[in-house]
Amino acid sequence: MKKEIWAIGGGKGGTGKSVISALFAATAAKNGKKVIIIDGDLGGANLHSLLGVSSGKSSLNEFFEKKIPLSETLIETVIPDLALISGDMMSYNPLSVKYIQRLKFYRHIKELDADLIIIDLGAGTALNTIDSFLLADKMVLVTTPEITSIENLYIFVKKIIVRKIKDMLDYEGFKEIDKSILLDIPKGAESIKFTEFLEKLKGLGKEQEKIVSQGLESLTVNLVLNQIREKKYAQYGISLKSVLKRHFNIDALFSGYFEYNESILKLVSGDSDIETVMIDKKISESVNFITKNISSGSDVNFNELK
């Protein structure tokens, strides 16, 4: 079986990234896959509590500070075949992680022995979040229908595109561009007018234009909507897919949506556990539908959303 890395991101805090990561991972493990879930939330790690692990050990701390191989920092969860790499780092300053260390971390992730590796990214669009996202085979964006959530999603998307193109240009030796157009990017990506940015980059020359196009073509994101209270909001998935294609020039797949569900609230508050939540028919159906779509690269079309 081919190993796959899925990253779950989206920018806005509290949209449900951790819950969805946990559900994806637990379901895959139940279906016989060997799964590792990584809590990439450097600030508010909470996967351990969702997965019935009493907090204590910090895998990332052991990896970065004590130089213990990542594969030896795995923590068992209540689900067999699902291991956690905890990001709980109370004693740990994420900003101190140097670029070189991060590269080492990414390399170790890729070398982990598992069928599926799920990275739960925290909120925000810090560089390490963006880089972890780009590392994945499947990039999953979670959003709710709220406008702030969608705004953050667009900023997130801008940053991954800018970062991706910058990496590719760097790699091909066009480093001087950093100073002219990519100045302060992706830090300032919120304020970039995206079409202008693309035009400028393409205007640099034939070869650069080709690289930019390749960069855009190489990006496909999977959209998952969460906390849908009325069915009509599920259509936002179709709108977002269209905007990502028409405006941002990247391929997007609308993988599906989760309804707003009280039992998810109970899971987070500690009044329920992951295995109970997985039995919920609506939740398990959504998880199966969405994960199947993500693995196979299929998605929901307008005519199917009835």
Next chain:
Amino acid sequence: MRKKVKKEYLKVLELGENASRDDIENAYSYFVRLYSSEDSPEITALKDDLSITERNRILSDIDKAYKALVGDDGVNRFEFSSKIEQQEIVLEDESVNETENNEAEDTEEIPDENEPVIEFIDTVDPIHDIPVEGSSNVDAKTETSDNGAGDEIDSILEFPLEESPDVDNEKDEIKFEISKSADPVVEFPGEVYSDDGDHLESEIEKIEIHDNINEESVVEITGKYLKKQRESRGIKPRELGSQLNISHKIITYIENEKFEKLEDPGYLRWAIKAYAKFLGISTEKCAEDYMRRYRNKK
């Protein structure tokens, strides 16, 4: 149309290969409303990142895809078209370059009261709900509980009449009173025509359509052009207004391109189409040209 090309057009409308004719209509109106709307979160969240020029480009891509698809199976989207006309269109379709066959569509643009115009009520519904099987009625009930769909139609239809007193005071700013909670399924322009549809139809028949088609397909439709066309028919703004159920003031604003008075693009688009329909010129081309001017100058 080749299968692959068709698939590409369907993709523009976010449709799968098994999409039906109804799906195409639904998707088309959904996206036109989405991209021309000022209050759908998916678009407003882009803030000024999405320029007006880009919006228009996207809208015209969507339009192109729709026209190409609808012409595809040889079924004219206007029911009255005779079999012979349809066949001609099919032939034309195949001989024309795939991406340019919307021109063929333009020539068959003849006014008809069955024309689906719902997609242009773009500000009516902030969440641009589309008619989805079994759900639209429920939504209409829950969403517009104290402001039912029927009331919406009334307010839209009655609006021009309310304006009628103060005849020539152009300084009064007119605000279109289309509630944001209206049910988009309502086909209010159709309702407008059903009032005196016969009258309209006979007016249209009097006009020599073919003369106009040639001119109007090359000329950019401006307010001035509309005015000239109206005057050449010896019709006063007031007469036209009462025929179309549009305030004569709006007619004057449209003709003089007083865009600052024309606040609601959704209503404006509908009004332009009604005006074009009356003149017997292409409603699509007219709305496209005029709305482009509106967007660029506003």
